[in-house]
Amino acid sequence: MSKITLFWFRRDLRVDDNAGLYHALKEHKNVLPVFIFDTDILDKLTDPADARVSFIYDTVSDLKELLRKKSSDLLVRHGSPLQVLQELARVFQVEAIYTNHDYEPAARKRDEKVALWAQKQKIEFKTFKDQTLFEKDEILTDSGKPYTIFTPYKNKVLKKLNDFYLKSYPNDLYESSYLKISKAEAMPTIKDLGFIRTNLEFPSLELSTRMLKNYAKERDFPAKVKGTSHLGLHLRFGTVSVRELARGGRKYSEVWLSELLWRDFFMQILWHYPKVENHSFRPEYDQISWRRAPKDFARWCEGQMGYPLVDAGMRELNATGFMHNRVRMVAASFLCKHLLIHWKEGERYFAKKLLDYDLAANNGNWQWAAGSGCDAAPYFRIFNPATQLDKFDPTREYVKKWVPELETDQYPEPMVDHHEARGRCLQAFTRTLKK
Structure with a gap:
């Protein structure tokens, strides 16, 4: 049996300009691409129609088809990564595993376990910046x-x-290094993964x-x-x-x-600073008297607060998996400062809903809005949702799209008064931060 090198696709689902794949193809022959539907991640998702799974599934399917046209294939497995790699090492004579860096705490722990196992098996494990x-x-x-x-x-x-x-990276120069496969195994179905297809539309891949x-x-x-x-x-x-x-x-x-x-x-x-995943970058912000207000939080999630720009953003998020960045800032500020609810609750909700959810960016931007992060907006900077609306949606085109009942009896009154909420926020923040 010939020795093979595995290239492990993760957050790099393309064959062009892919750093780790380039180095694998350049430095080895018989490179077999692999993708693992990671149960350590999927098992934590609560929505069987999670749109991100559909996006990944379709992207992996396209990747598999593209590699077949190159007389190779993409091996697609479902399981815990270390167990899958161990299984592949029993089936193939694996001499190396190449992949690209991941920076999230859970991913780092996963890669540390894989690296330790690979070292014991005398399998080279190399990762790259991509x-x-x-x-x-x-x-x-x-x-x-x-x-x-x-x-x-x-x-x-x-x-x-x-x-x-x-x-x-000119990956096309080394395509002859792909492992040639005549009979390829089929992918698991999305149902096999425990999910169902979403009806959301995904944004096109176009840089205008x-x-x-x-x-x-x-x-x-x-x-x-x-x-x-x-x-x-x-x-x-x-x-x-x-x-x-x-x-x-x-x-x-x-x-x-x-x-x-x-x-x-x-x-x-x-x-x-991996602690920021669960704690404020500035630890004193975790000591603020944040409100536990599940009914208020539910209204924020549903876009029923009586502030059109925030409501429109939350409804856009719930319907499409996307929210405009300016509106994200206003919605996040509203939760943390008008409602005085801990940024972590909003961050978790965005993590469930955003198609483009990324731990580092989502966490960083929420902590920026709350004032608890590095280089964050100062605690006394509190967006006025009404003036933000006038400035960034003066014709009300955006809010009318997502809040059609605006200016009717069906639309709720503001759930909090801006000036009162601002005063409450400043009082709560200064009581802790000025100690």
Whole structure:
């Protein structure tokens, strides 16, 4: 039996410009691509119609078909990753496993277990940077510490960013290294995974030059459907290369590039400070007298608060799995500051609903809104939902789409008075933070 190398697809579901796959194909022959529907992740999902599973399933199906056209295949398994890899090592003579880095705490523990097992089996286990432009310790302060303020982080990145970091990996040069397979096994069905198909539509994979050129002036207006890229889902699962998107930003939009750097920034925060997954970056914020108000939280989730911009955003999220970024900030601020409900509750809800859910970005942005994170909005910055509506949806086009009963008897009165809620928030925050 010939020795083979496994390439383990994860958050990098593409064959072009894929760092780990490139190195596997360049350095080895008989590379067998593998994807694992991870039960350690899937078993925690509570919605059998979770749209992200449908997206991954369809993407993996397309990937499998593409690799078959290259006279190879994608081996698709369902189970706990370490157990699946151990099983494959019993079936094949595996000499190496290649994959790309993941920065989330659970993923790091998973990879540590795989690396330890592989070392004992004398199987090479190699991982590569692929989903970020810079990672881990690549961007540090002059004193060698991780940045916790975005602007100096961004400035150092822009000084270092050059064509080397943005060039694509030419995977097509080494396609002859794929393991040739004549008879391939079928994928498990989505029903086998314990899920059913969703009827949600997924955003197309298209980076528009027009969008990039107008991004700075249109990105804050939710009624402008083409004002943002809607590529978060594709970035999350790696169906597009961050290097390709950054090249577009460097050419057409510094503001767009800056948003990609915020993504990198939050990933390196999660890497260096994994405690933020469950705790405030600034621990004193966990000591605030947050309200336990399940009925208020339910109204926030349902978009029934009497504040049109927040209600529209929550309804858009529930219906489509997407919410415009400006509206996300206002909705998050409203929960944490108007309702004085802990940011973690909102973060968990977004984690269930967002198609583009990414732990680092979701956590970082929620903590930014609450004031508890690194480089966060100050605690006394409290968005006024009414003035935000006037500024960013002046014609009410966005809110009328999602709140059709607006200006009728069916629409609820504001559940809290803005000025009273603001005063309550400031009192609760200063009581703790000024100690």
